Amino acid sequence: MEHADLTPAPAPAFDFEAGExxxxxxxxxxxxxxxxxxxxxxxxxxxxxxxxxxxxxxxxxxxxxxxxxxxxxxxxxAQEKEYTGTFRLGQTTASFDLETPVDAELPYAHLTEEEIRAATAQFLGLITQTPPLFSAVKVNGERAYEVARRGGEAEIKSKQITIREFELTRIALPEVDFRVSCTKGTYIRSLARDFGAALGCGAHLTKLVRTRIGExxxxxxxxxxxxxxxxxxxxxxxxxxxxxxxxxxxxxxxxxxxxxxxxxxxxxxxxxxx
Incomplete structure (x- = not known):
């Protein structure tokens, strides 16, 4: 009877100067x-x-x-990206995530699971999205987050993006877990803001993991x-x-x-x- 080879696999060989x-x-x-x-x-x-x-x-x-x-x-x-994470319904923040404190609270307990899931449909396909002020978008030659962190205001131009998949994987109010496949330039923090606005209760992003870029x-x-x-x-x-x-x-x-x-x-x- 042959025995399985238990020799550890060799460490990957990289040639960083040639390119990896x-x-x-x-x-x-x-x-x-x-x-x-x-x-x-x-x-x-x-x-x-x-x-x-x-x-x-x-x-x-x-x-x-x-x-x-x-x-x-x-x-x-330029390749498609996939993310998983969590939205927190009923609260908004200036940064649309946990970088800044909660600035408003709205009721959410009245929402049904059916209403929450149905709200994803309006974000599928080609949509217009406005990046957060707390982002690396340049405004008059300056990063928007630099303006935001000193308390300033700036006009952020909207742009078109495509969301191919928007799936809710868990609903445990006030938290909603999701999986999103989208094009380059999509801000999931902005999706959190817009999703909360569509439900009428506000929302912000509390967790984000990028799981894929292309293959x-x-x-x-x-x-x-x-x-x-x-x-x-x-x-x-x-x-x-x-x-x-x-x-x-x-x-x-x-x-x-x-x-x-x-x-x-x-x-x-x-x-x-x-």
Missing amino acids: VLLVDKPLTWSSFDVVRKVKNTLRIKKIGHAGTLDPLATGLLILCTGKKTKEIDQIQ YQLADALTMQAVEALRPPRPEGEAEQPRRQRRERLPERRAGLEYFNATHATSESPASEA
């Missing part, structure tokens, strides 16, 4: 740039970029391209711990950067999350530079 498409599971509160910077320094990659931003309060699939594969960033960004799946992504395990040995004679200097740069990366950090238990901060 690297799938990473972005941690909560990290910005997309936090991940890029950490991976770049950990793996000593000269040329790297990400194919589609995720908000700090979102987790899930972030695609990094290195070397010659950076030429594929636009192509990857790339979150299930195949590396955690940041797995990325750390790929770290090449430090060249002989090269001194390690003092930890105190590395930590001093962390607070600026978490700008805009003061309210969330003050009211929620968060994941670990972006790891210090390699």
